Amino acid sequence: MTTRIVELRQGILKKNDELARGLRSQFEAAGVLVLNLVSSPGTGKTEFLQRTLREIINSGAKPAALVGDLETDNDARRLAASGAPVRQINTHGICHLEAEMIGKHLQGWNLSDLDYLFIENVGNLVCPSSYDLGEKIRVALLSVTEGEDKPLKYPTLYNSADVAVITKIDIAEAVGFDRASALKNINEIRPGVRIFETSAKTGAGMAEWLAYLADLKSTR
Amino acid sequence: MHELSIVSSIVDSVTETLAAYPGAKVKEVRLRVGALASVIEDSLQFCYGIATEGTALADSALIVKVLPVRMHCDQCDQDVEIVSLQSFRCPRCQEPLSDLRQGRELEIDSIEIDEVEEKV
Numbered sequence: 001m002t003t004r005i006v007e008l009r010q011g012i013l014k015k016n017d018e019l020a021r022g023l024r025s026q027f028e029a030a031g032v033l034v035l036n037l038v039s040s041p042g043t044g045k046t047e048f049l050q051r052t053l054r055e056i057i058n059s060g061a062k063p064a065a066l067v068g069d070l071e072t073d074n075d076a077r078r079l080a081a082s083g084a085p086v087r088q089i090n091t092h093g094i095c096h097l098e099a100e101m102i103g104k105h106l107q108g109w110n111l112s113d114l115d116y117l118f119i120e121n122v123g124n125l126v127c128p129s130s131y132d133l134g135e136k137i138r139v140a141l142l143s144v145t146e147g148e149d150k151p152l153k154y155p156t157l158y159n160s161a162d163v164a165v166i167t168k169i170d171i172a173e174a175v176g177f178d179r180a181s182a183l184k185n186i187n188e189i190r191p192g193v194r195i196f197e198t199s200a201k202t203g204a205g206m207a208e209w210l211a212y213l214a215d216l217k218s219t220r
Numbered sequence: 221m222h223e224l225s226i227v228s229s230i231v232d233s234v235t236e237t238l239a240a241y242p243g244a245k246v247k248e249v250r251l252r253v254g255a256l257a258s259v260i261e262d263s264l265q266f267c268y269g270i271a272t273e274g275t276a277l278a279d280s281a282l283i284v285k286v287l288p289v290r291m292h293c294d295q296c297d298q299d300v301e302i303v304s305l306q307s308f309r310c311p312r313c314q315e316p317l318s319d320l321r322q323g324r325e326l327e328i329d330s331i332e333i334d335e336v337e338e339k340v
Contacts, residue, residue: 008327
């Protein structure tokens, strides 16, 4: 018996990272802007996305969405009401989306026909941050009902965000939302990140968000 | 709880590597895990015992080296270590930092194996 050290020096999620890289070049070649939406369950990702899809369609551009949940196609049906093509990904117990699931669920779609692809991740503030889905922009959402210190509690996720969205601001006053503290906490974890304050219900802040998307799309 | 899928990936990668060392038994698997990698060592260890059962990795030790978060500070013109994950600021000059240099690693560094000696 001899003991030997074998150096591997390889990423544990190498397979996912390779698939994500492949997806990213596919998205870039097709000219579709891909965003990955992450937050805890109940933040209002679906409501926010439904309004985003509807307004993008009204502006004449073409969005599509993939939505991840452990079970049910309820969210896909809600999103499809916007008129955009939508597909549900059921993970059956897995707490996050992986690049392989994205690739599989894109089959049959012509990406070149799309301007935007939104991926609504499984509601979870821990696991999705490890899995690259080939997105260009990772959006971390936080609702006014969740507590202003959430970014401090889940720094691994908020630190990986390219942009932050605060949802449900129409009820901010009723739930005693401390806006200054929420903005400060997001900035402590992800200094300088662009923050949108929105309400999918009243439409507040949506114009700024849509202008940001259109700007990203045009500068590609 | 994505630690089980992470551990399954580790078992797959190590098993692949072992193909070059027939009959070898794994003693240790050494990981490098960044403090921002969203992985909890206790959960990894718990899942490791289960996922390695009946494989060439059975009864091996999982050694996790945690790498601190390091970011570049333009003001100080050097990489600095972030002491608290609740504040991404330079510990020297308090400048907010966004240029991450270390902390998201999730890697298998090396494995230690007992090789069966070939008969001459």
